[in-house]
Amino acid sequence: MGRTSDIKIINELRKKIRSGGFDQVTFLPSERKLAEEYQVGRGIIRGALKVLSAEGVLYNVPGRGFRVKKITKRRLKRIILRLPIQMSARAYEAIGLVAGICAGANDIFAEVILSTPPAKLNLAELKERYNANDIQGIIFLESSPDLPFDDVVKAGIPFVIANLEEEKMYPGVCMDYRGIGRTAGMELVQRGYRNIAVYSGSPEHYFYREILAGFRGALAEENIPFDDAEIIIGNWNDPPPQILRNLLSKSKKQRPDAVFTLRDYRAAQVFSVCEELSLNIPEDLGLISFDGITWPGAEKAGLSTISEEVSEIGRQAVSLLQKQFESGYDPVKLMISGTLQSGNSLREKNNSTKVVYKQ
Numbered sequence: 001m002g003r004t005s006d007i008k009i010i011n012e013l014r015k016k017i018r019s020g021g022f023d024q025v026t027f028l029p030s031e032r033k034l035a036e037e038y039q040v041g042r043g044i045i046r047g048a049l050k051v052l053s054a055e056g057v058l059y060n061v062p063g064r065g066f067r068v069k070k071i072t073k074r075r076l077k078r079i080i081l082r083l084p085i086q087m088s089a090r091a092y093e094a095i096g097l098v099a100g101i102c103a104g105a106n107d108i109f110a111e112v113i114l115s116t117p118p119a120k121l122n123l124a125e126l127k128e129r130y131n132a133n134d135i136q137g138i139i140f141l142e143s144s145p146d147l148p149f150d151d152v153v154k155a156g157i158p159f160v161i162a163n164l165e166e167e168k169m170y171p172g173v174c175m176d177y178r179g180i181g182r183t184a185g186m187e188l189v190q191r192g193y194r195n196i197a198v199y200s201g202s203p204e205h206y207f208y209r210e211i212l213a214g215f216r217g218a219l220a221e222e223n224i225p226f227d228d229a230e231i232i233i234g235n236w237n238d239p240p241p242q243i244l245r246n247l248l249s250k251s252k253k254q255r256p257d258a259v260f261t262l263r264d265y266r267a268a269q270v271f272s273v274c275e276e277l278s279l280n281i282p283e284d285l286g287l288i289s290f291d292g293i294t295w296p297g298a299e300k301a302g303l304s305t306i307s308e309e310v311s312e313i314g315r316q317a318v319s320l321l322q323k324q325f326e327s328g329y330d331p332v333k334l335m336i337s338g339t340l341q342s343g344n345s346l347r348e349k350n351n352s353t354k355v356v357y358k359q
Contacts, residue, residue, distance in 0.1 A: 287303065
């Protein structure tokens, strides 16, 4: 793999060329002038020009220098969609994302080719296909430690991560996680809830950490205390944790008056535990959640949840990939706002009484 400085200069030159920063009539500035402009050695510039020439972006006129090849209007025609795992019937989130990506591709008459493990990504082959204009980019469904994103950047293949749930500096589309936590906190506060617990995944995970930060911020603005001891941790395949049962088994004065669940499948567990303990939602416990996907029975149960806009994430991933293809690599992150879907798992908002004096 090349040095970071080499890759950075290649990407910056590629982006400038594709955005029209160099015209197609005159020659590029000399190696010396480019080295001065980018404040690097001439050797780095020379190597970058060779790479871009090999990609077909530039061509060399012996004794004269490099020129930009005539650029025709570029558009996505064929996209590789790389899934992190093989699809399963319970992969509600992944299915929604794939549907959104396919819809976005259909809007621009592009073809989507699925690639799934255990098949490995052959970057040499993908680069060859990209340079031959057989494919125009890759959309990765979520991130994974074993995916060679830096190598994809080096190869010059446009890519986007759809549903980027990690703190990584790559082009991607994700939900506005802090905004989700803030929306949940404000909704609970406006409805009069003050003793609120959170049922979450591990705060070590980036997107849980971000949602909790937004939630804490919303409560702090209203001077409502929140104790991290009130965060209950539970995973997808685990039964409801005993700490959840213990918390909801307390007396009315001691137990929380509402729970914010980070993922609807956790809300389903709260409903189940409340049924065991003969607690009624929302009379005995308010409940708000996030995702609108992972519990098929959520709407029937009346769950209030902030939707994860998987279809929009997919469509925006295609749009962002088009921009990467047209203008060059840019590690931009697009954030999508969630929508509150009100059910009957929260009590009615408190209304202040207005006194009118008659004369």
